[in-house]
Amino acid sequence: MQIDKQSPIPIYFQIMEQLKTQIKNGELKADALLPSEREYAEQFGISRMTVRQALSNLVNEGFLYRQKGRGTFVSKLKMEQPLQGLTSFTEDMRSRGMKPGSRLAEYQLIQATEELSSILGCGYPATLHKIIRVRLANDIPMAIEASYIPFDKAGKLDTSHFQSSMYEHIEAYNQMPISRAKQELEPGAASEEEAELLGIQPGAPVLYIKRTTYLQDGTAFEHVKSAYRGDRYTFVHYMDRVK
Amino acid sequence: MQIDKQSPIPIYFQIMEQLKTQIKNGELKADALLPSEREYAEQFGISRMTVRQALSNLVNEGFLYRQKGRGTFVSKLKMEQPLQGLTSFTEDMRSRGMKPGSRLAEYQLIQATEELSSILGCGYPATLHKIIRVRLANDIPMAIEASYIPFDKAGKLDTSHFQSSMYEHIEAYNQMPISRAKQELEPGAASEEEAELLGIQPGAPVLYIKRTTYLQDGTAFEHVKSAYRGDRYTFVHYMDRVK
DNA sequence: CAGTGGTCTAGACCACGCG
DNA sequence: GCGTGGTCTAGACCACTGA
Numbered sequence: 001m002q003i004d005k006q007s008p009i010p011i012y013f014q015i016m017e018q019l020k021t022q023i024k025n026g027e028l029k030a031d032a033l034l035p036s037e038r039e040y041a042e043q044f045g046i047s048r049m050t051v052r053q054a055l056s057n058l059v060n061e062g063f064l065y066r067q068k069g070r071g072t073f074v075s076k077l078k079m080e081q082p083l084q085g086l087t088s089f090t091e092d093m094r095s096r097g098m099k100p101g102s103r104l105a106e107y108q109l110i111q112a113t114e115e116l117s118s119i120l121g122c123g124y125p126a127t128l129h130k131i132i133r134v135r136l137a138n139d140i141p142m143a144i145e146a147s148y149i150p151f152d153k154a155g156k157l158d159t160s161h162f163q164s165s166m167y168e169h170i171e172a173y174n175q176m177p178i179s180r181a182k183q184e185l186e187p188g189a190a191s192e193e194e195a196e197l198l199g200i201q202p203g204a205p206v207l208y209i210k211r212t213t214y215l216q217d218g219t220a221f222e223h224v225k226s227a228y229r230g231d232r233y234t235f236v237h238y239m240d241r242v243k
Numbered sequence: 244m245q246i247d248k249q250s251p252i253p254i255y256f257q258i259m260e261q262l263k264t265q266i267k268n269g270e271l272k273a274d275a276l277l278p279s280e281r282e283y284a285e286q287f288g289i290s291r292m293t294v295r296q297a298l299s300n301l302v303n304e305g306f307l308y309r310q311k312g313r314g315t316f317v318s319k320l321k322m323e324q325p326l327q328g329l330t331s332f333t334e335d336m337r338s339r340g341m342k343p344g345s346r347l348a349e350y351q352l353i354q355a356t357e358e359l360s361s362i363l364g365c366g367y368p369a370t371l372h373k374i375i376r377v378r379l380a381n382d383i384p385m386a387i388e389a390s391y392i393p394f395d396k397a398g399k400l401d402t403s404h405f406q407s408s409m410y411e412h413i414e415a416y417n418q419m420p421i422s423r424a425k426q427e428l429e430p431g432a433a434s435e436e437e438a439e440l441l442g443i444q445p446g447a448p449v450l451y452i453k454r455t456t457y458l459q460d461g462t463a464f465e466h467v468k469s470a471y472r473g474d475r476y477t478f479v480h481y482m483d484r485v486k
Numbered sequence: 487c488a489g490t491g492g493t494c495t496a497g498a499c500c501a502c503g504c505g
Numbered sequence: 506g507c508g509t510g511g512t513c514t515a516g517a518c519c520a521c522t523g524a
Contacts, residue, residue, distance in 0.1 A: 010492080010493060011494080030460075030461060036508075036509060037509080038508085047494060047496060048496085048497090049292075049493095049494070049495075049496090050493080050494060052510085052511090060303065062422065062423060065459040065461075066511090067502095067510080068501075068502050068509075068510055068511075069501075069502035069504080069508080070502085070509065070510085071510075075422075075461035076364070076460060076461030177484065178484045179305065179308070179483065180481055180482055181481065181482050181484075182479065182480075182481050183480055183481070183482065184477050184478065184479050185428055185477065186473060186476075186478070187431065187448040187450040187473040188430065188448050188473065189448055203446075205431050205432055205448065207428070207429070207430040217274060218273060218318040218319025219319060230429060230430040230431065235427070235428040235429070236425065236426070236427050237428075237480065238424065239423055239424050239426065241421045241423060253511080253513090255512080255513090279489075280491070281490085289513080290513060290514045290515065292512095292513070292514075292515090293513060293514080295491085295492090296512085296513090310491080310521095311490075311520070312490050312520075312521035312523080313489095313490065313491080313521085314489090314491075314522095487524085488523095489521100489522085490520100491522100492518105492519080492520080492521095493517100493519075493520105494518085495515100495516085495517075496514100496515105496516100497513105497514085497515100498512100498513075499511105499512085499513085499514105500510105501509100502509080503507105504506100504508095504509105505506095505507095
């Protein structure tokens with residue numbers, strides 16, 4: 001393990017990456033005691049505070065844990081990479097080893113309803129993109145998705161945007177990263193129309209998911225209502241204790 | 244706003260608490276520009292690094308956001324306090340303004356099945372507590388819950404534990420905080436037995452939730468399988484982008 | 487240009503765990 | 506008593522923003 005002090009990449013970041021790699025490789029085993037912060041500092045010829053910045057971030061991300069007076073240890077992170085954390089449908093399916101796809105069912109510009117403008121915190125009336133897509137996994141319908149995006153958060157959209165990463169476009173357009181989303185999940189039974197689009201029996205279990213996604217300043221930029229088929233989809237996520 | 248340098252409470256923590264209060268009160272409005280880190284440091288007569296520790300934590304928790312070269316701002320956290328973050332059924336219901344309750348349906352010590360010992364990462368064979376409860380909200384059945392807890396993570400349990408906070412007991416018994424949980428959610432249709440216990444029609448929508456909860460060192464200490472009635476329960480959560 | 491956050495230094499004292 | 510992480514200091518240079 002070594003660092004490059006001349007590199008433009010911050011030192012604490014170099015340390016984080018190397019430790020993460022060693023943990024995933026198994027070079028650093030669960031419950032292993034790491035060298036102390038002072039040892040790392042001396043070994044790399046850097047300040048202890050810089051070492052702490054690296055280790056603290058890894059503690060926050062769940063790779064390490066600390067015990068006062070004892071030391072810093074490696075967590076058993078049996079649970080596979082929490083690479084979740086606000087993913088798009090595309091990313092979600094890829095992480096499940098499936099080929100994501102999409103079929104545009106409807107696109108138009110609409111005036112926000114009162115409900116939508118309240119959820120999105122945009123003016124009323126406001127113009128929204130309305131995008132309805134059938135989402136595919138390995139070419140089989142997995143979900144129906146209706147997205148509403150304020151025009152002033154995305155600008156003009158065309159079919160090319162619906163294929164590529166919408167989230168990257170949004171981040172670039174607003175010059176601000178996406179920070180978090182609120183989701184509501186509810187079980188239901190497929191309506192005639194949903195059953196038709198999803199290729200399942202009417203009345204079969206479906207999972208309704210409503211999502212509102214926010215930029216770093218707390219502004220909402222999309223609201224999505226979707227229906228996932230229950231026979232093929234399980235929603236998986238991780239939660240942290242307190243804050 | 245002021246701090247007490249003599250207090251045993253860390254300075255960065257005092258600053259965090261006061262800023263959070265001001266944000267919740269509305270004294271600090273959304274998008275407001277905070278004083279710079281150097282101003283705070285001078286005002287309080289402390290080091291800039293200490294101010295940074297306070298502000299960085301608040302950024303991680305979503306109260307503030309920073310922009311290079313511009314300053315630190317208050318987030319619009321319209322979405323009510325993400326006081327979720329790994330809650331027990333009891334905490335969950337209280338936050339929804341409902342009176343939580345519980346009816347013990349079954350309790351025994353069992354030998355771990357292969358599936359459970361693999362999920363829990365405990366030896367095989369191992370002794371587990373098996374606890375089945377009907378969970379009530381305002382005295383109406385809301386969910387059926389089957390918990391499996393390794394004996395060596397909880398010691399002996401009796402009915403008093405089933406009433407009070409199990410999580411506090413676990414944290415004390417293991418001398419280590421709970422850190423996170425993995426959950427899997429799936430829609431379904433109520434079986435005859437589930438319908439009976441929940442007081443709904445067979446075939447009505449239910450939400451199946453499987454949870455595995457971990458201590459800070461990454462050890463699993465409980466696995467819970469539950470079935471929530473779909474007509475009264477919506478699962479709400481927040482997700483952060485990347486890591 | 488001056489001001490901001492991002493990174494980093496080389497120290498310091500404390501409370502805690504353990505032998 | 507000694508080593509650990511937790512907190513804190515008083516500086517420093519950088520890249521970035523905006524006037």
